[in-house]
Amino acid sequence: MAHLLGHPRFELMRHDVTFPLYVEVDEIYNLACPASPVHYQADPVQTTKTSVVGAINMLRLAKRVKAKILQASTSEVYGDPDVHPQPESYWGRVNPIGFRSCYDEGKRCAETLFFDYRRQHGMPVKVVRIFNTYGPRMHPNDGRVVSNLIVQALRGEPITLYGEGTYTRSFCYLPRIQYVGVK
Ligand SMILES: NC(=O)c1ccc[n+]([C@@H]2O[C@H](COP(=O)([O-])OP(=O)(O)OC[C@H]3O[C@@H](n4cnc5c(N)ncnc54)[C@H](O)[C@@H]3O)[C@@H](O)[C@H]2O)c1
Structure with a gap:
């Protein structure tokens, strides 16, 4: 906001x-x-x-x-x-x-x-x-999987995978919303 x-x-x-x-x-x-x-x-x-x-x-x-x-x-x-x-x-x-x-x-x-x-x-x-959403303006410390993976990759840290690495999820990408009259 x-x-x-x-x-x-x-x-x-x-x-x-x-x-x-x-x-x-x-x-x-x-x-x-x-x-x-x-x-x-x-x-x-x-x-x-x-x-x-x-x-x-x-x-x-x-x-x-x-x-x-x-x-x-x-x-x-x-x-x-x-x-x-x-x-x-x-x-x-x-x-x-x-x-x-x-x-x-x-x-x-x-x-x-x-x-x-x-x-x-x-x-x-x-x-x-x-279902799991991700997109612009997510908080780096959000704690959910997509932002965790991206932040860890950008920092050159090991990437956390839970379980055996075989989990599947549905993800929903939310693009940046442009509000009328707002830059
Ligand atoms: N992001 C997802 O992948 C996802 C998936 C399923 C459901 N949802 C649901 O969508 C909604 C928004 O998710 P989000 O990812 O933006 O979560 P978020 O944690 O970023 O935002 C939730 C907001 O709720 C506010 N909040 C918490 N308790 C409150 C209270 N008692 N009174 C008023 N505000 C309160 C927090 O301050 C925060 O701003 C949530 O209800 C979440 O359960 C999100």
């Missing part, structure tokens, strides 16, 4: 989504959640709260102001899948008590809340299950 800070039509508010938010908006994109394992495992209880209480607060806000709302979910809702690639009809092979569960189960519960708000309140919610 740093490059947008001086723009006259951009306003940044610092807010923890585990607390209610009262603003007037047309659209909500709920991306709030530490996403890298190093970050989300640092305070796992806060990670679950961010996904679950955060989803409730953002859904309440969307309902109150009749805003469109999108939830950033994750491929991790499939857990450790035994079906590849995963179709949306696949419900996953999940573990509710592991080190990654604060992230995975929090996101699963957030999806439940979104679909229950749709069923109970007729809200036109959207949920996207994002």
Whole structure:
């Protein structure tokens, strides 16, 4: 967001989504959640709260102001899948008590809340299950695989491969977005 800070039509508010938010908006994109394992495992209880209480607060806000709302979910809702690639009809092979569960189960519960708000309140919610993304403006200390490999290669350090080096992943490249009127 740093490059947008001086723009006259951009306003940044610092807010923890585990607390209610009262603003007037047309659209909500709920991306709030530490996403890298190093970050989300640092305070796992806060990670679950961010996904679950955060989803409730953002859904309440969307309902109150009749805003469109999108939830950033994750491929991790499939857990450790035994079906590849995963179709949306696949419900996953999940573990509710592991080190990654604060992230995975929090996101699963957030999806439940979104679909229950749709069923109970007729809200036109959207949920996207994002697979690993990479692209311009990633943080060098992000901690996820593509930036780790690139940063290690640029620094001439050994490249970390987990497991036997046979893992496969789906990656999603996000090109630089050019905002209207912003250089
Ligand atoms: N990048 C990916 O590959 C990927 C894949 C699947 C899902 N997602 C999801 O997309 C969203 C954005 O991912 P990202 O890669 O930009 O992650 P990121 O860690 O770079 O950004 C997450 C942001 O959420 C904020 N945040 C954390 N807890 C918060 C709270 N309680 N209240 C308000 N803000 C809070 C953090 O400060 C950070 O700015 C996340 O919800 C993530 O789970 C991302």
